[in-house]
Amino acid sequence: MFSKSSEYAIRAAIYISAESSLDxxxxxxxxxxxxxxxxxxxxxxxxxLTRHHIVSSQKGVNGGYYLNRExxxxxxxxxxxxxxxxxxxxxxxxxxxxxxxxEPCPLHQQYKTIRSGMKTMMEKSTIGAMASKLKxxxxxxxxx
Numbered sequence: 446m447f448s449k450s451s452e453y454a455i456r457a458a459i460y461i462s463a464e465s466s467l468d469x470x471x472x473x474x475x476x477x478x479x480x481x482x483x484x485x486x487x488x489x490x491x492x493x494l495t496r497h498h499i500v501s502s503q504k505g506v507n508g509g510y511y512l513n514r515e516x517x518x519x520x521x522x523x524x525x526x527x528x529x530x531x532x533x534x535x536x537x538x539x540x541x542x543x544x545x546x547x548e549p550c551p552l553h554q555q556y557k558t559i560r561s562g563m564k565t566m567m568e569k570s571t572i573g574a575m576a577s578k579l580k581x582x583x584x585x586x587x588x589x
Contacts, residue, residue, distance in 0.1 A: 446563070447525065447533065454490045454528045455521055455575075456480040456586045461500055461510050462517055462576035470509030481587040490528065497527040499572075517573030525567060534564045 447455070457476050464471045473491060477484045491510060494500045499519055502510050525533060537544030538556040546553075578584045 448529050449486075450490055450528045451525045451533075453480065453482045453487055454494055454524050456482070457487060457491065457510075458494065458500060458512075458519075458524055458572045459575045459579060460586055462512050462572045463579050465512040465517070470503060470507065470511045472509045476510065479586060493528055494524070497523075499524055499527060512572065517571065517576070519572050520568055521570045521572065521575070522564065522567035524572075534560055 457480055460476055460479050461471055473484060473488050476482070476491070477487050480487075491500065491502070495502050495510075499516060500510050501513055501516065502508065537550055538552050538560075539550045541550050544550045544553055575584070579586065
């Protein structure tokens with residue numbers, strides 16, 4: 446449902462949040478290792494997240510990515526918007542340009558319900574809450 450960019454961005458932000466609570470900064474290699482993502486692609490995503498103030502970064506020997514107190518409260522929908530815009534929550538499931546209430550595609554009504562539920566879930570879920578689940582062993586960020 447999400448683009449690879451959004452998937453990696455969300456996973457990276459959650460991982461960084463879990464590590465930031467330990468007053469630790471994490472490098473791109475560590476992030477990629479823990480979320481099973483390609484390094485070059487993830488580095489570009491991290492630039493976007495940093496530019497949108499979703500994550501913070503510090504250069505240098507003790508540098509890396511981290512989240513400040515306020516960034517832990519960022520909603521997952523903000524990550525998706527930063528990386529992919531709002532098309533996931535507005536576009537046609539079949540990719541049609543003219544799909545609307547007045548000219549619906551065959552899946553319009555069913556997808557409208559799913560899309561609305563997904564948007565609500567992403568508006569309510571914070572990076573910090575997801576990191577908390579991760580730290581308690583109630584979730585994972587990569588396949589075995």
